[in-house]
Amino acid sequence: MEERRPFISVVMPVYNVEKHLKKAVDSVLKQTYTDFEIILVDDCSPDGCPQLCEELAASDERIMAVHHNENKGLSMARNTGMTYASGKYIWFMDSDDFVEDSLFAMVFDSVKENPAELILFGLTEDYYDEKDRLHHSEVICPKREIYENKEELRRKVIDLEKQTLYGYAWNKMYDLDYLNKIGLQFEKITLIEDILFNVNFCMHIRKMNVLPFCGYHYNKRMDNSLTSKFVSDYYKLHRKRIDLIYKQYQKWGMCESGVKSVLGALYVRYIFSAIQRNCDKRAEMSHKGRRKWVRTLLKEPLLKELLPYAKSDGKLLAVMIGVLKTGCVSGILLLGRVIFICKNSLPMIFSVLKQKR
Structure with a gap:
């Protein structure tokens, strides 16, 4: 039985x-x-x-x-x-x-x-x-x-x-x-x-x-x-996340502009989260190193594919997308530094603002 x-x-x-x-x-x-x-x-x-x-x-x-x-x-x-x-x-x-x-x-x-x-x-x-x-x-x-x-x-x-x-x-x-x-x-x-x-x-x-x-x-x-601790492979892991879903939709034969728009916006969010983490002392990355990191990032085939489609209804994420689309390394790093300061000075306030991004 x-x-x-x-x-x-x-x-x-x-x-x-x-x-x-x-x-x-x-x-x-x-x-x-x-x-x-x-x-x-x-x-x-x-x-x-x-x-x-x-x-x-x-x-x-x-x-x-x-x-x-x-x-x-x-x-x-x-x-x-x-x-x-x-x-x-x-x-x-x-x-x-x-x-x-x-x-x-x-x-x-x-x-x-x-x-x-x-x-x-x-x-x-x-x-x-x-x-x-x-x-x-x-x-x-x-x-x-x-x-x-x-x-x-x-x-x-x-x-x-x-x-x-x-x-x-x-x-x-x-x-x-x-x-x-x-x-x-x-x-x-x-x-x-x-x-x-x-x-x-x-x-x-x-x-x-x-x-x-x-x-x-x-x-x-x-x-x-x-998520509040330092993870050295943060960008690499989250790029893999975006790539996993992108490839899933490719296998499904459904990788349309709406899918790319959502993934592009999420990718931008993870990029700026990675940049602000690169400002952390534990990253052991100099300003010169961060500039090199961003320049390399801007050549990423996945980013080039998804960024043109990226859109957001939230103000903060819309700013991130706009700044990244300019390709201006100094502007990208400046915004990342501002996010780093806000997150570490007022973590709870930042978490509220992040929900409205």
């Missing part, structure tokens, strides 16, 4: 989140739809998380604790969780976030209507300052949409990327059988592991449900957020 499967497997990598883990798990346990399992993957956390995982597992039979004997990173922790998952759908939730209680019920109802390979929803970005106080929130809520054929689904992907909804793993639930069929796992790569996973997952799927749910609280903390 075949063993009964839960509807949702929640895989939660755990590392150095002792202050937040119980809140994350409790938010899942409070779901109004209760047919799920939780797999806590302790990635050899140095704090009290290993013991807390065991305590949580002992408190509810739907919770399982798995422990790595060495730190392997987010991607490997997710892959470990995948090997234990038995649900119809799998969800990779971050262990320092929390979710409101209606998500699973909405997912279940949408799947009854359209048994899709991918369920996608929105989020609320909660920004916390250095003292872990909530400073402000930004809600990103997509419209409800049901896609029953691959052509409609593929045309929607670029809009999801524009809304910042395509790249995350934790705002999606994936059909586990399909995931196992294609043998997809997360790669160990900084910053872009989620988008790489999603591009590969979505390449051949036929059905997708988009839910108007924004109750996933993505907590962005100034004290330990990866």
Whole structure:
């Protein structure tokens, strides 16, 4: 007799989140739809998380604790969780976030209507300052949409990327059988592991449900957020992100001007984010080095292809696009320096302004 499967497997990598883990798990346990399992993957956390995982597992039979004997990173922790998952759908939730209680019920109802390979929803970005106080929130809520054929689904992907909804793993639930069929796992790569996973997952799927749910609280903390730390390969990684989606649309035969417009604007945003990072002392880059970097950048074939199409409704990004289109190295570096000063002097104010870009 075949063993009964839960509807949702929640895989939660755990590392150095002792202050937040119980809140994350409790938010899942409070779901109004209760047919799920939780797999806590302790990635050899140095704090009290290993013991807390065991305590949580002992408190509810739907919770399982798995422990790595060495730190392997987010991607490997997710892959470990995948090997234990038995649900119809799998969800990779971050262990320092929390979710409101209606998500699973909405997912279940949408799947009854359209048994899709991918369920996608929105989020609320909660920004916390250095003292872990909530400073402000930004809600990103997509419209409800049901896609029953691959052509409609593929045309929607670029809009999801524009809304910042395509790249995350934790705002999606994936059909586990399909995931196992294609043998997809997360790669160990900084910053872009989620988008790489999603591009590969979505390449051949036929059905997708988009839910108007924004109750996933993505907590962005100034004290330990990866995106607030210095990443030396920032530009290289984000150029790869743009190239991944560009090539995906080329393979789909849908690389039209609208797609290039969105990717061009995003590429510009990443470029200026990289330039302001180059101003950081940890980049060990002189002004002369930054000038050389920009001159090399302006020769990039991908940039030459996408920049002419780049457009933005936001004022800040529109300025970035305009300055980059001039090809003036001094102007580009000046704007990058201004962004660097603003971000580092007033990080919270800058995060608010960035949302209005």
